Amino acid sequence: MDKDLINDLASILPEGSITAVEEELVCYGSDATRVFARPDVVVRPTDADSIPEVMIVAARHGMPVVPRGAGTGLSGGCVPIKGGIVVSTERLNRIKEIDTIDLVAVVEPGVVTQDIHEAAEAEGLFYPPDPASFKACTIGGNVAENAGGLRGLKYGVTRDYVLSLKVALPGGGVMVAGGRTLKNVTGYDMARLFVGSEGTLGFILEAALKLIPKPETKAAFLTAYDTLEHASEAVVSIVRSGVTPSTLEIMDRVTLDAVEAYRNTGNEVRHGALLLVEVDGSDVEVRRQADALDAVLGRTAPAELRRATDLAEQAALWAARRSALSALARVSPSVILEDATVPRKQIPAMVRAIEGIAKKYDLKIGTFGHAGDGNLHPTIITDLRIADNRKRVEAAVSDIFDAALALGGTLSGEHGIGLAKSSFMERELGRSGVAVMRAVKDAIDPRGLMNPGKMFL
Amino acid sequence: MSKELEKLADLVYKCIRCGACRSVCPTFGEELSETVVARGRMALVEAVIDGRLDMGEAFENTIFGCAMCGACKANCPAGVDVPKVIEEARAVLAKEKGSQSLARYLARRSLKDKKAMDGAFAMMALGRAFYAPLAATPLAKFLPYQYKDMKRNLPKMPKRPLPKRVPEHSTVDNAKGRVVFYAGCVVNYVYPEIGETAVHVLNAAGYDVRIIRDELCCGKPLSSLGEMDAYRKLAEQVVAQLEVSEADAVLTACPTCALTLKEDYPKILPDSKGAAALSDKVEDVNRFLTKNTDILKGIEPIASTVTYHDPCHLNFGMGIKAEPREILKAATGGLVEMAGAEKCCGFGGSFSFLNYALSGRIASKKSGAAIATGADIVATACPGCMMHMRDGLKQAGGKQEVLHTLQIIEKALKK
Numbered sequence: 098m099d100k101d102l103i104n105d106l107a108s109i110l111p112e113g114s115i116t117a118v119e120e121e122l123v124c125y126g127s128d129a130t131r132v133f134a135r136p137d138v139v140v141r142p143t144d145a146d147s148i149p150e151v152m153i154v155a156a157r158h159g160m161p162v163v164p165r166g167a168g169t170g171l172s173g174g175c176v177p178i179k180g181g182i183v184v185s186t187e188r189l190n191r192i193k194e195i196d197t198i199d200l201v202a203v204v205e206p207g208v209v210t211q212d213i214h215e216a217a218e219a220e221g222l223f224y225p226p227d228p229a230s231f232k233a234c235t236i237g238g239n240v241a242e243n244a245g246g247l248r249g250l251k252y253g254v255t256r257d258y259v260l261s262l263k264v265a266l267p268g269g270g271v272m273v274a275g276g277r278t279l280k281n282v283t284g285y286d287m288a289r290l291f292v293g294s295e296g297t298l299g300f301i302l303e304a305a306l307k308l309i310p311k312p313e314t315k316a317a318f319l320t321a322y323d324t325l326e327h328a329s330e331a332v333v334s335i336v337r338s339g340v341t342p343s344t345l346e347i348m349d350r351v352t353l354d355a356v357e358a359y360r361n362t363g364n365e366v367r368h369g370a371l372l373l374v375e376v377d378g379s380d381v382e383v384r385r386q387a388d389a390l391d392a393v394l395g396r397t398a399p400a401e402l403r404r405a406t407d408l409a410e411q412a413a414l415w416a417a418r419r420s421a422l423s424a425l426a427r428v429s430p431s432v433i434l435e436d437a438t439v440p441r442k443q444i445p446a447m448v449r450a451i452e453g454i455a456k457k458y459d460l461k462i463g464t465f466g467h468a469g470d471g472n473l474h475p476t477i478i479t480d481l482r483i484a485d486n487r488k489r490v491e492a493a494v495s496d497i498f499d500a501a502l503a504l505g506g507t508l509s510g511e512h513g514i515g516l517a518k519s520s521f522m523e524r525e526l527g528r529s530g531v532a533v534m535r536a537v538k539d540a541i542d543p544r545g546l547m548n549p550g551k552m553f554l
Numbered sequence: 555m556s557k558e559l560e561k562l563a564d565l566v567y568k569c570i571r572c573g574a575c576r577s578v579c580p581t582f583g584e585e586l587s588e589t590v591v592a593r594g595r596m597a598l599v600e601a602v603i604d605g606r607l608d609m610g611e612a613f614e615n616t617i618f619g620c621a622m623c624g625a626c627k628a629n630c631p632a633g634v635d636v637p638k639v640i641e642e643a644r645a646v647l648a649k650e651k652g653s654q655s656l657a658r659y660l661a662r663r664s665l666k667d668k669k670a671m672d673g674a675f676a677m678m679a680l681g682r683a684f685y686a687p688l689a690a691t692p693l694a695k696f697l698p699y700q701y702k703d704m705k706r707n708l709p710k711m712p713k714r715p716l717p718k719r720v721p722e723h724s725t726v727d728n729a730k731g732r733v734v735f736y737a738g739c740v741v742n743y744v745y746p747e748i749g750e751t752a753v754h755v756l757n758a759a760g761y762d763v764r765i766i767r768d769e770l771c772c773g774k775p776l777s778s779l780g781e782m783d784a785y786r787k788l789a790e791q792v793v794a795q796l797e798v799s800e801a802d803a804v805l806t807a808c809p810t811c812a813l814t815l816k817e818d819y820p821k822i823l824p825d826s827k828g829a830a831a832l833s834d835k836v837e838d839v840n841r842f843l844t845k846n847t848d849i850l851k852g853i854e855p856i857a858s859t860v861t862y863h864d865p866c867h868l869n870f871g872m873g874i875k876a877e878p879r880e881i882l883k884a885a886t887g888g889l890v891e892m893a894g895a896e897k898c899c900g901f902g903g904s905f906s907f908l909n910y911a912l913s914g915r916i917a918s919k920k921s922g923a924a925i926a927t928g929a930d931i932v933a934t935a936c937p938g939c940m941m942h943m944r945d946g947l948k949q950a951g952g953k954q955e956v957l958h959t960l961q962i963i964e965k966a967l968k969k
C-alpha cells in the first residue's frame with residue numbers, strides 16, 4: 098500500500114477515519130450484487146467538508162475515488178473495480194434541517210432514507226421516494242442511482258425531489274447544482290445531471306430535497322390471479338381506468354412462495370400472481386378512489402379480491418413485498434435481478450417474453466416489481482458457483498435487455514448501469530448518445546478518477 | 555485457510571448482501587462500520603473460506619464483537635442463520651488460534667459442575683466486594699477485566715443462592731399440575747429473588763414447583779466463547795438433570811436459557827431423545843402464565859406505569875412479544891411503549907464483559923428511550939437485561955426501578 102497516500106489522507110482527516118486493514122477492505126469492496134473488488138484504502142469521514150480535500154489528495158496520487166453509501170446497490174456502483182479510495186458516507190448521517198414553510202429537507206449524503214421519511218412525517222410532511230431498501234440505503238446512493246420505489250407511479254422517483262445538490266468535483270472544487278426554490282432556471286439543470294450519475298461525476302456532499310404534505314390516509318387492495326400474464330393485463334386495465342394508485346406492485350408465484358417461507362404467516366399461496374394496489378390522499382378522495390378501484394379490479398376477473406382491513410395489515414403487505422428479493426435467496430443462493438423497464442402498456446408482452454426466456458435457458462425466474470411503472474424485476478435464481486449456470490444466466494440477461502428495448506423500454510428503470518450493464522449501453526443510446534455522455538464526463542472529470550469502470554467508462 | 559470453516563460455506567453464501575441487517579444490528583448502530591454488522595461478518599467469514607483473508611486480529615475482534623442478539627437473523631429475508639455462523643467461527647478461532655483463552659479457561663473451569671459454579675460465583679461476590687471500591691480509583695487499570703470498567707455498576711451478589719432460599723418442592727393444595735423452574739445462573743446466583751418470586755407466582759397460579767438443587771448452567775457462555783466440546787458435555791448433563799418426566803413443563807425466567815434448552819440442545823445433541831423431550835417441555839414463564847393459567851384474573855393492577863424492554867432472545871429468538879405485554883397491561887397502571895423497545899440493551903452475556911465500552915453505549919441509548927417514556931418502572935423479562943439496564947439507567951441518571959415481569963405480577967397479586 099502506498100504509504101504517502103495514507104500519510105496525505107491522515108494529514109487531512111481525523112484519526113480513525115482511514116483504514117487499510119485487510120478486514121475492512123474486504124467489507125467495503127462489494128454491494129448487493131456480491132461482486133467484489135479490493136479497495137486500496139477506505140475512508141470514513143465524519144465531516145463532509147473534508148471530502149473535497151480527499152479529492153485533492155486523490156488527484157495528486159492519481160487514485161480513483163469511489164463514493165459509497167450503504168452498499169445496497171444492485172448494479173455494482175460502489176464496487177472499486179479499479180481499486181482506489183472508497184469513501185464511505187456512513188458517518189455523514191445528519192439531517193440538517195426540515196423546513197416546514199419552504200418544504201425542504203437538507204441532509205448529509207449518508208442519511209438513511211427511512212430517517213428522512215420519519216423526520217418529514219414527524220412534521221406532517223412526506224418524502225415519497227421509497228426504494229424497497231429504504232431501511233438501509235442512503236440518500237447519496239438514492240440520488241446517485243436516481244432510485245425509484247413502490248410509490249413511483251403516483252409520486253415519481255428521487256429525481257423529482259432533488260432541489261439542489263452540493264457536490265465535490267474531481268480535483269477538489271465544490272459546486273452547488275440547483276437551488277432551494279422550486280423554480281430555478283439559472284443555467285443548465287445541473288442538479289439533474291448529477292442525479293443518476295452513479296458517482297462518476299462528483300461526490301454529493303449535501304442534498305436539499307423537496308417535501309410535500311403527507312397524505313391523510315390510504316386504502317389497499319390485494320388481488321390474486323391464476324397467471325402472471327393475467328395479473329399484468331389487470332395492471333393495464335387499472336392504469337387505463339383513470340385511477341392513479343400510489344402503489345401498484347406485482348409478484349409471481351415463485352416470489353410469493355419465497356416470501357411466505359420468510360414471513361411464515363401460515364397463509365397458503367394458492368394463486369399464480371398477486372397485485373398489491375394502494376390509493377392515498379384525503380379521506381374523501383381515498384373513499385372515492387377506493388370505490389372506483391374496487392369496481393375496476395372486480396372487472397379484471399381476479400381469483401380473489403380483498404381490501405386490507407387496517408393500516409397494520411397494509412404495512413404487513415408492503416413489508417412482504419419489500420422482502421421479495423432477499424427472500425428469493427432462500428430458493429437458491431444466487432439471485433440475479435434485472436431491472437428492465439417498458440412502457441406500461443407493454444407489461445403483458447414483457448411478462449410473456451420473460452417466461453419465454455426462462456424456458457429457453459431452463460432457468461428459474463421469479464418476477465416481481467413496480468408494475469404500475471412498467472418496471473419489472475425478473476430475478477434469476479440459481480447457483481453461480483456452477484460455471485454452466487453462469488453462461489446461461491448471461492445469455493438470458495442479454496435476451497431480457499433485447500426484449501425490453503424491442504418494446505420501447507430501457508435497460509434499467511432504477512438500479513443503474515454500474516458494472517453489469519455497461520456493455521449494453523450502446524444498444525439503447527446509440528453511438529452518439531454514448532459519445533455525448535462521454536464528452537460530459539471528460540469535461541467534468543478529465544482524468545477519469547471518479548468511480549472508474551462504471552457505466553460506459 | 556481453515557478447513558473447519560468450510561462447512562459454513564452454504565450458510566454464509568446465502569447472504570446476498572442486501573444490508574437489511576444494518577437497520578437492526580446494535581453494534582452497527584453504534585459503530586456505523588461495515589465490519590461490525592452481520593453482512594460484513596458474513597463477508598469476512600466467506601473471505602476466509604475462499605482463502606482471500608487470514609484469520610487475523612481484526613477478524614477475531616469482529617467475530618467476538620457480536621452481541622449475539624439475533625436481530626439480524628429474525629430480520630433476514632434470505633434466512634441466514636448469523637448467530638450460528640458466529641458461534642461456529644468462534645469455535646474455529648478458539649481451536650485454531652486459541653482466541654479468548656483466558657475467558658474460555660475461566661468459563662470451562664467454573665461451569666464444570668455445581669461445586670465449581672458455587673465456588674466461582676462466591677469468588678465473584680468476594681471480588682466485587684473487594685474490587686468495587688478500587689474501581690473508581692487509578693488502581694482500576696490493574697483490576698481483572700470484569701471490574702476494570704470503573705463506571706460499570708455490577709450488582710451486589712447475595713450470600714445465599716436460590717437453592718438455599720426455597721425448598722426443592724413448593725406445593726399447593728389441589729395443584730393443577732407440576733412444573734420445574736430452571737433458574738439459570740443469573741437468577742440462581744445474582745438475582746435469587748426472581749427465583750423466589752417465580753416459585754411464589756407459579757404456586758399462586760396453582761402449580762407445584764420444583765427447583766433442581768444442584769442445577770447446572772445451560773452452557774450458553776461456553777458456546778458463545780466457542781467452547782463447543784465443553785458446551786456439549788454440559789448440555790448432556792443438563793438434559794439428564796431435567797429428565798423429570800412427571801413435570802408438565804420446564805419453565806425459565808431467563809430467555810437465553812430457554813432458547814438454549816429449547817432450540818440449541820436438539821441441534822447440538824441430535825441423537826439425544828432426552829434433549830428432544832426437554833425441548834418440547836421448555837417454555838418461557840411469561841408464555842406459560844398467560845397461555846396455561848388464569849393468573850391474570852387473580853391480580854389487581856398496581857398504580858405505577860411501566861415501559862417494557864424486549865429481551866432479544868425472547869423476542870428475536872422465540873418470537874415472544876405479546877405475552878409480557880399482556881401481563882403488564884393487566885398488572886400495572888399502564889404500559890407506555892418506549893421507542894425501539896425491541897432493540898438490544900447491549901448485554902449479550904460475555905459480550906458486555908469483553909466489549910464493555912461498546913455495550914455501555916448501546917445501553918445508554920436504550921436507557922434514554924426508557925427514561926423518555928416517563929414510566930415509573932422499566933420492566934423486562936430477562937435477568938441479564940435487568941443487570942445491564944440497571945447499570946445503563948444509573949449512568950444515564952434514570953430513577954426508574956428495573957423489574958422482571960414476574961416481580962410485577964407478584965406485586966399485583968390479590969392478597
Ligand SMILES: Cc1cc2nc3c(=O)[nH]c(=O)nc-3n(C[C@H](O)[C@H](O)[C@H](O)COP(=O)(O)OP(=O)(O)OC[C@H]3O[C@@H](n4cnc5c(N)ncnc54)[C@H](O)[C@@H]3O)c2cc1C
Binds near residue numbers: 165235242296302423
Ligand atoms: C433488497 C433491495 C431492494 C431494493 N429496492 C430498490 C427499489 O425499490 N428501488 C430502487 O431504485 N433501488 C432499489 N434497490 C437498490 C439500491 O438500494 C438503491 O440503488 C440505492 O439507491 C443505493 O443506495 P446506497 O446508499 O446503498 O448506495 P451504494 O450502493 O453504496 O452506492 C450506489 C451508487 O451511488 C454512488 N454514491 C453513493 N453515495 C454517493 C455520494 N454521496 N455521492 C456520489 N455518489 C454516491 C456510488 O458510487 C454507487 O455508484 C434495492 C436494493 C436491495 C438490496
